[in-house]
Amino acid sequence: MKVKDLGEFKLIEVIEHVIGKHGTGAIQLGIGDDAAAWRSNGSIELCTIDTLVQDIHFNLGNTGYADLGWKALAVNLSDIAAMGGMPLHALVSLSLPGYTEVDDIKKLYEGMLKLARKYDVAIAGGDVVRAPQLTISISVIGRATGDTVLKRSAAAAGDHIAVTGTLGASAAGLQILTGKLAPPDGEAISTLRMAHLTPEPRLAEGQLLAKNGVKAAIDISDGLLGDLGHICTSSAVGAEIYAGNVPVNPLVSTVFKEDAVRLALSGGEDYELLFCAAPQVIGVIKNTTDTQITVIGSITDGHPGEVILLDADGNKIKPDEKGWNHFS
Amino acid sequence: MKVKDLGEFKLIEVIEHVIGKHGTGAIQLGIGDDAAAWRSNGSIELCTIDTLVQDIHFNLGNTGYADLGWKALAVNLSDIAAMGGMPLHALVSLSLPGYTEVDDIKKLYEGMLKLARKYDVAIAGGDVVRAPQLTISISVIGRATGDTVLKRSAAAAGDHIAVTGTLGASAAGLQILTGKLAPPDGEAISTLRMAHLTPEPRLAEGQLLAKNGVKAAIDISDGLLGDLGHICTSSAVGAEIYAGNVPVNPLVSTVFKEDAVRLALSGGEDYELLFCAAPQVIGVIKNTTDTQITVIGSITDGHPGEVILLDADGNKIKPDEKGWNHFS
Numbered sequence: 001m002k003v004k005d006l007g008e009f010k011l012i013e014v015i016e017h018v019i020g021k022h023g024t025g026a027i028q029l030g031i032g033d034d035a036a037a038w039r040s041n042g043s044i045e046l047c048t049i050d051t052l053v054q055d056i057h058f059n060l061g062n063t064g065y066a067d068l069g070w071k072a073l074a075v076n077l078s079d080i081a082a083m084g085g086m087p088l089h090a091l092v093s094l095s096l097p098g099y100t101e102v103d104d105i106k107k108l109y110e111g112m113l114k115l116a117r118k119y120d121v122a123i124a125g126g127d128v129v130r131a132p133q134l135t136i137s138i139s140v141i142g143r144a145t146g147d148t149v150l151k152r153s154a155a156a157a158g159d160h161i162a163v164t165g166t167l168g169a170s171a172a173g174l175q176i177l178t179g180k181l182a183p184p185d186g187e188a189i190s191t192l193r194m195a196h197l198t199p200e201p202r203l204a205e206g207q208l209l210a211k212n213g214v215k216a217a218i219d220i221s222d223g224l225l226g227d228l229g230h231i232c233t234s235s236a237v238g239a240e241i242y243a244g245n246v247p248v249n250p251l252v253s254t255v256f257k258e259d260a261v262r263l264a265l266s267g268g269e270d271y272e273l274l275f276c277a278a279p280q281v282i283g284v285i286k287n288t289t290d291t292q293i294t295v296i297g298s299i300t301d302g303h304p305g306e307v308i309l310l311d312a313d314g315n316k317i318k319p320d321e322k323g324w325n326h327f328s
Numbered sequence: 329m330k331v332k333d334l335g336e337f338k339l340i341e342v343i344e345h346v347i348g349k350h351g352t353g354a355i356q357l358g359i360g361d362d363a364a365a366w367r368s369n370g371s372i373e374l375c376t377i378d379t380l381v382q383d384i385h386f387n388l389g390n391t392g393y394a395d396l397g398w399k400a401l402a403v404n405l406s407d408i409a410a411m412g413g414m415p416l417h418a419l420v421s422l423s424l425p426g427y428t429e430v431d432d433i434k435k436l437y438e439g440m441l442k443l444a445r446k447y448d449v450a451i452a453g454g455d456v457v458r459a460p461q462l463t464i465s466i467s468v469i470g471r472a473t474g475d476t477v478l479k480r481s482a483a484a485a486g487d488h489i490a491v492t493g494t495l496g497a498s499a500a501g502l503q504i505l506t507g508k509l510a511p512p513d514g515e516a517i518s519t520l521r522m523a524h525l526t527p528e529p530r531l532a533e534g535q536l537l538a539k540n541g542v543k544a545a546i547d548i549s550d551g552l553l554g555d556l557g558h559i560c561t562s563s564a565v566g567a568e569i570y571a572g573n574v575p576v577n578p579l580v581s582t583v584f585k586e587d588a589v590r591l592a593l594s595g596g597e598d599y600e601l602l603f604c605a606a607p608q609v610i611g612v613i614k615n616t617t618d619t620q621i622t623v624i625g626s627i628t629d630g631h632p633g634e635v636i637l638l639d640a641d642g643n644k645i646k647p648d649e650k651g652w653n654h655f656s
Contacts, residue, residue, distance in 0.1 A: 003433065004426030011456055014430060018437045019451045036419060036452030041369035047452065049377075049419040049467050053459040091364060091377040093465050098332030102342060105331065109346045123347045124364030124375065128339055131381040132461065137421050139377050139467035 009230075033234075034082040034219060035142070037149050044144035048079040054133040062177040065104045067197040068136070069111030075221065076140040077119060077201035078271040082219035084150040084210025085142040087203070089124040090116065092138050095131035108136075119203055145207045150275070154215035155235035159276040159299040164205050164291050167224055168252035168260055169195035171267020175256075183255040191251055199271040205291050209275055212285050217275035223268035224296075228307050231276065238302025244312045247294040265309070337558075361562075362410040362547060363470070365477050372472035376407035382461040390505040393432045395525040396464070397439030403549065404468040405447060405529035406599040410547035412478040412538025413470040415531070417452040418444060420466050423459035436464075447531055473535045478603070480562035482543035487604040487627040489567060492533050492619050495552055496580040496588055497523035499595020503584075511583040519579060527599040533619050537603055540613050545603035551596035552624075556635050559604065566630025572640045575622040593637070 003011055035048035052058055052072050060068075073090060080087045092112070096105070109123075116123055121140070173196030175181045176189055183189055202219070209217055216235060218227045224246065232239050248264040256263060276299050277285075286293045302308065309317050331339055363376035380386055380400050388396075401418060408415045420440070424433070437451075444451055449468070501524030503509045504517055511517055530547070537545055544563060546555045552574065560567050576592040584591060604627050605613075614621045630636065637645050 001430045002426065003424060003428045003430055006430050008456060008458075011430065011433065014434065015437055015454075015456070018434050019441065033453070036417060038417065038450075038452070040373075041371060043369060045368075045469075047375075047417065047419055047467065047469055049421045049454055049465065051421040051423055051455060051457050051463075051465060053423050053457055053463075055460075056458050089364060089366065089375065091375055091467060093377045093379040095379055095381050095463060096331060098330065100331045102329045102331055102334050102339065105339065106342065106346050109343055113347065122366075124366065125361070125377070126343075127378055128336060128343070129379050129381055130336075130384050131463065132383075135379075135381075135423060135459065135463055137377065137379060137465035137467075139375065139419060139465075141373075141375055141469065 033152050034079040035085070037083065044147070044149055046080055046083050046085045046142040046144065046149065047139065048076050049137060049139040050075045050079065051135060051137040053135045060134070063197060065107035066111030069108040070115045070198045072136040072138050073112045073115050074199050074201050074271065076138045077115070077121070077203060078199070078219040078221065080140055080142040081201045081203045081206035082150060082217050082273060083144070084148070084206045084217070085144050086207065087119055087121045087140050087142040089122050089141045090138055091124055092126035092136070094126070094128045095135040096128070097132060097134070098130060100134065144210065146210055148210055150206065150210055150214060150217035152216065152218050152231050152234035155231050155237050155276040155299045157237055157299055157301040159216070160279050160282050160295045161228065161239060161241065161274065161276050161297045161299060162282050162293050162295045163220070163224070163247060163272050163274050164202050164293060165270070165272045166247045166249040166292065167220065167270050167272060168264035168267055169249040170199060170269040171263040172249070172252045172256055173197065181256070185255070188251050188255050196269065199269065201271060202273045205273055205289065208285060208289055209273065212288065213281050214275050214277040217273050220270045220272045220274055221268060223266040224274065225265050225307055225309070226268070227274055229305060231274070232307060233305035236304040238300040238304065238306045238308065239297060240300055240308045240310055241297035242310050243317060245294065245296045247292060361480050362407040363413070365411065372475070372477055374408055374411050374413045374470040374472065374477070375467060376404050377465060377467040378403045378407065379463060379465040381463045388462070391525060393435035394439030397436040398443045398526045400464040400466050401440045401443050402527050402529050402599065404466045405443070405449070405531060406527070406547040406549065408468055408470040409529045409531045409534035410478060410545050410601060411472070412476070412534045412545070413472050414535065415447055415449045415468050415470040417450050417469045418466055419452055420454035420464070422454070422456045423463040424456070425460060425462070426458060428462065472538065474538055476538055478534065478538055478542060478545035480544065480546050480559050483559050483563035483565050483604040483627045485565055485627050485629040487544070488607050488610050488623045489556065489569065489602065489604050489625045489627060490610050490621050490623045491548070491552070491575060491600050491602050492530050492621060493600040494575045494577040494620065495548065495598050495600060496592035496595055497577040498527060498597040499591040500577070500580045500584055501525065513583070516579050516583050524597065527597065529599060530601045533601055533617065536613060536617055537601065540616065541609050542603050542605040545601050548598045548600045548602055549596055551594040552602065553593050553635055554596070555602055557633060559602070560635060561633035564632040566628040566632065567625060567635045568628055569625035569635060569637050571637050571645060573622065573624045575620060
């Protein structure tokens with residue numbers, strides 16, 4: 001069987017199975033969460049790795065090197081945010097063709113450093129190797145700010161499901177970047193493009209969730225439905241989402257009209273946090289932050305892993321696509 | 329200027345310069361050493377990242393997936409060894425084409441786990457993404473076993489230079505794998521191939537060096553002369569090597585004859601440790617380990633970064649090549 005026929009998520013299960021047979025030592029969470037976590041000298045340490053590949057995850061025809069540097073680090077910081085942690089150090093492995101301009105590599109690092117400085121993350125090392133196309137692998141080491149981390153596997157029936165911020169802007173930005181849609185409004189173009197190119201990791205929010213007793217969270221990279229599916233699978237629960245409650249980015253609603261909800265549900269790469277907790281816990285969080293927090297549904301004791309989408313009348317509706325499978 | 333015209337090591341200097349301008353926070357060593365190192369809760373933590381790219385660092389035509397998994401982890405463990413540390417956790421980012429066989433990915437992980445189990449390293453997480461060719465980025469987190477780490481920048485004039493084990497077998501194995509040489513002896517073929525495909529990280533030796541007061545070390549990945557050059561540049565010292573003292577792998581001497589010394593000096597990927605210390609420190613180490621330790625020269629107050637190769641009569645000789653530049 002080939003990887004493309006099995007799909008990304010099944011392949012990860014196969015890898016988990018191979019590794020599981022041999023034990024993972026002191027690892028608390030291990031593969032399958034946003035970051036690895038283990039106890040060390042009384043604190044919980046976190047580490048994540050993420051790779052962006054040219055022409056798969058980005059296109060140099062529509063993405064500047066500085067924005068690319070920002071994003072390559074941002075997707076890793078978002079994984080730390082999804083664990084409720086604080087990032088500390090980053091290591092960068094660049095694979096690049098020999099014909100790459102040195103000035104472009106400087107720009108890549110400058111973009112990365114702009115984000116690193118914002119969150120006091122040190123670029124601690126890395127390596128540079130030759131390759132047919134540009135690939136950026138970043139590993140970020142972090143630490144839990146308290147004695148717990150947010151996990152994909154901790155959602156429980158009865159929890160409400162909430163998200164930070166609004167959804168759909170990144171996917172809308174990608175549509176604009178790839179020329180699939182050209183909105184008349186120049187400011188909208190710029191805002192949505194930047195939502196895709198330079199996402200903001202929800203670090204303060206992740207730490208706030210952990211501090212206030214939230215147990216289950218994930219960052220929305222694959223898409224709301226896909227990532228909620230990951231939580232439901234890991235937690236062996238079901239979920240119901242009211243499509244009408246999903247906080248669609250207002251600019252996306254204006255520009256993309258009937259397509260806006262689909263982008264918000266399945267578009268991915270918004271790097272907002274999706275979390276599950278008792279209603280009163282979510283109430284406390286809403287009162288503690290200026291960040292928009294929207295309840296969009298509930299965790300159920302339904303079929304494990306199944307996410308049901310409901311319209312305003314409580315009727316099931318079928319999403320056009322469920323997150324991304326990166327091999328399809 | 330293009331990356332290929334600047335070269336790998338100059339590019340790393342450019343990147344260091346960009347990062348240096350913005351400070352690296354709590355980092356003790358930072359970019360330019362084998363691993364990043366920082367203090368955390370009273371111990372020194374280490375982290376390294378290394379990437380192997382298909383058709384640049386390995387060829388699937390002559391490398392099995394299990395061996396590839398071993399090597400991808402080994403090169404990272406070797407970086408931890410070169411710091412005198414103990415590896416703890418590994419994160420694996422695989423970029424691979426959709427047509428990859430799932431069974432091959434299982435083999436890749438099984439090879440990696442074989443080495444991980446040997447040194448009690450937990451595969452803690454990672455990610456899988458699509459790419460035009462197979463690329464393996466591994467990040468390893470470790471810890472110093474004492475209160476110091478081995479650095480490239482700590483060599484001092486008067487230090488002797490020593491290496492663990494013997495050199496040249498990996499480069500000889502690569503010549504065999506690529507069909508450039510076919511020795512008549514089947515056992516030699518197998519031994520040298522395996523030296524290239526499944527190198528052994530010198531973890532116990534690195535820890536022994538740190539424990540016994542060695543300050544300066546590097547692992548031999550680029551080649552003896554190239555890696556000694558890195559130490560000399562970082563430490564702002566010169567070095568003299570007696571070519572006749574270099575411990576050439578005996579099998580390489582037998583099979584490759586007059587080419588053997590060149591392979592030992594410049595071949596690379598032996599993953600032995602090269603270290604610099606006072607003669608009495610090296611004496612103590614020789615008496616404490618069964619691993620072959622050979623003194624091959626001295627650190628001098630010569631031109632910073634310059635490595636001079638001497639014959640048995642003390643005359644300068646010119647090496648054919650100085651390590652690898654991965655972009656040339």
